[in-house]
Amino acid sequence: MHDDQFLAERFEEHRTHLRSVAYRMLGSVTEADDAVQEAWLRLARTDTSDVGNLGGWLTTVVGRVCLDMLRGRKSRHEEPLEAEHLPDPVIVSETTPDPEKEALLADSVGLALLVVLESLSPAERLAFVLHDMFALPYEQIAPIVDRTPQTAKKLASQARRRVQGATPNPNPDLAGQRRVVDAFLAAARGGDFDELLRLLDPGVVLRADAGETMRVIRGAAAVSGQAETFRRMATLCTIHPAVVNGGAGLVNTLDGNPFSIIGFTVAEDRITAIDILSDRDRLTRLDLSAILG
Template sequence: MVEHDWVSLRFAEHQDRLHAVAYRMLGSPGEAEDAVQEAWLRVSRADTGQVENPAGWLTTVVARVCLNMLEARRNRREDAAGALPPEPDVPQDARRAGPEDEALLADSVGVALMVVLDTLTPAERLAFVLHDVFAVSFAEIGTVIDRSPTAARQLASRARRRVQGAAGASGAARSAKRDIVAAFLSASRDGDFAALLEVLDPDVVVGEMRGGQAVAAFFSGAAKAARLALVDGVPAAVWLHRGRARAVFSFTVSGGRITRIAIDTDPGRLRDLDIVYLATTKERL
C-alpha cells in the first residue's frame, strides 16, 4: 500500500509533463490521454524499488507507450496505402542559427509541422521530440528505443533536418508576419499614430471597432506590457500582468497589413496555449 501511494503521488506530481510529452509525440489530445492512462496502468503494477529518478522513469514509460502507438499507426497507414509518402528533400548541411530559431523549431511540434512529423519513423519522432522539446538525454532515449546514445543522437539529427527543411519553406511568411506584429507593438508603445496607420489595413476590425483611424487611436500609447511571442507557433502579442499571460492578441495579416486583431482573455484557453516569448530588435540592442 505504501509503495502504491508513492507511485500515485509521483504520477500526480508529473502528470502535466507526461501529458505534454504524449501530446507532442502523438499530436492528438485524445491519444495523449489514452497514452497517459496506459502508462498509469503500467507503473501502478511495476516494481519501484530501484527507481531513483521518478520523473525520468515516468517519462520513459510514457515514451514507450507512445512509441508503440506510433508504430501501430504507421502499420495501419502502410496497410491502407501500401506505402508511406516520400521523405522531404532537405539539405544535409541545415543547421539551427540561434535561440529564436530553436524556439520556432520546438514550438512548431504539434502545430504547423505535424504533417512533417508524420513522415518520420516512430524512432526518429521520439528522439527528436524527447531531446529537442523536453531535453531528455540521448542515453535515456536510447533505453526507450533499444539503441545506443549515438544512434539516438543520429535519429534526432536526421529528424531535425527534415523538420527544419519544412520550417524553412514557411519561414519567410512567418518572419514577415512577425515583423508586422513587432512593428505594431513598437508603434503602439511609442504612441506613433502614423506608424500604426502604416501597419493597419484601412478596414481593420477589432471586436466591434472598425477602421484604421479608430483602431490606431485605441492602441496608440498602449501595449506597454505586451510582448512579442509565438502562440501555438504563430506570431502574436501577449499582455502580461505580474509576469503572467492575461490576454493574447492574434493578428490576421493580408497584403502586408493587419486586417483583424482578436483578443482572448479566457484563463482556461490561455492555460492551454504554447507561448514562446521573442525579443524584438530594440530588446536585443
C-alpha cells in the same frame, strides 16, 4: 501515507510534463491523455523502489507507449510518410489564460512543426522529440527504439534536418502576428488579391483538413488564388480571434456552430503557413469553451 496515494501524488507531479511529451509525439490531445494513463497503469503494477529518477523512468515509459501507437498508425513500414491529417490544435483565448493548455504547449509547438513531425518515421520522431525538445540523452533513448545510442543520435539528426528545412522560425511577438492576420482578413473580405499576395511568403503552404484527406497548396500565387474562398469565409462566418498552438489564429463559427479553426505561422511579417481544420467530427471534440463561451 498509504503507498498507493503516495505513488499517485508523485505521478501527478509529472503529469504535465508527460502530456507535453506525448502531445509532441502523437499530435493528438486525446491520444496523449491515453498514453499518460497507460504510463500510470504501468507504474501502478511495477516495483519502482529502486528507481532513482521517477520522472526519467516515466518519460521513458511514455516514449515506449507513444512509439507503439505511432507504429500502429504506420504498421506497413517506418519510411517517412506525408501527413494525411492535421494534428489536434490546442486553442486558448488571447485574453483569458489557461495554465493547463499553456503547459501542454510549453515552448509553443506550432501546427506547422507538428505536421512535419507527422511525416517522420516513428523512431525518428521519438529520437528528435525526446532529445531536442526534452533533453533526454541518447543512452536513454536507445533502448526505447531498440537501437544503439549512435543510431538514436543518427535518427534525431535525420529528423532535425527535415524539421529545420521545413519550418521557418515564427515571429515570437503575438501582437505582431495578429496584425498580419488582421490584414489578411481585411484583404480577404475586400477580395484584394494583390494585398493577399503581399502578405504571403513566396513559399507559403496551405493545408486544409476537411476530414477524409488533407488538401495541400504551395506557393503564394496558388494560395492567393483561393481569394474567393477566403472572402466567403471572412464574410459568412463569425470570426473569433484565438491563440492556436501558440500563434495567432481564428475560430470561425457559422450559425453558432464551429465551422473551422485556422492557425497561422507568421515569420518576418509574412504568412508562411495556413492550417485549416474543418472536419466537423473533430471540431465537436475540441474544447472551445474559452473562445465561444
